[in-house]
Amino acid sequence: MKEHIAAVHKQTIAQAAERLFLERGFDGTSISDICAASGYSRRTVYRYFDTKEEILYYIVANGLEQLRDRLTDIVQAEQPFLAKYEHICKAMRAYYEHCPVSARAVHQFQPKALETVTPTMEPFSL
Template sequence: MKENIIALHQKNIAKGAEHLFLDKGFNLTSISDISETSGYSRRTIYKYFESKEEILYYLIIEGLDHLVQSIGDAIDSEQNFLKRYEAICACMLFYYENYAISAQSVNRFQSNAPLNMTTSVERIFALGVKINEYLSIWIEQGKEEGILKESLDVMPTVYILSTNLNALFELVTTKGTYLFASLHMTKEQFLSYGYTMNLNSLLKEPTK
């Protein structure tokens, strides 16, 4: 019961902070700002989070937890290989659009910047490893089924595929309005084209 109450207060504080991080940026957001937005006193915020960084980590973990679960479900589904790819893309797009702070911040943990290895940071790294494991399983499945090129080196392919998809989502977010109008394409058509381009680099026989 106590754990549920703590979890509820943490979620409320983090949701208030999330809007500020998106609007003002993490560095320009203060604990006082979060207090005003969330309705919790500074003292109460520090009762549930040791620092502003821990609030950010909470939001990153929340998004990655959802992504791990959804990608795992996609990989384990009974759909054919290409349908699983479509499901993976949909999972990653949902994460990018609905857990924006998590998606925008997670690259920080893939850089060489030194981090204080708190329990939360370790959890973030562990979730990233799990996502890569799921994607590597999908690629191995494709190679075993004779759909993907046998020459593919699995882990580099995982990193490149993830990077390409994230870049595609960023392009749609920042320049989508202009692109869709100038190319006479809908968002769905543009994304589908991008997904196909990425996939064709992996397939033995490219699809149209």
């Protein structure tokens, strides 16, 4: 029961922060803003999150978990390939629409991560 209550508080704080991050951006949002928008005291917010960055990570992780779960369901479904492809495209679009802070954060950091990827095969020419 206690874990459920903590999860509700964390979600309420994260939802308020997500709205503010969309309106003002991450840098334009302070912990005080999050406290005011969520209706929690500074002490309570810090009880559930150590930093504003941790709130962002929580939002990103939740969005990615939802996307992962949806994609897993699609891939495991007994459907023709083209139907799966269509559902995957819809799931990706829903992720961008319903989890915009998560999607933007992933998109922002993804290109930097790709710069460090080493190709496993040499390019070939025809």
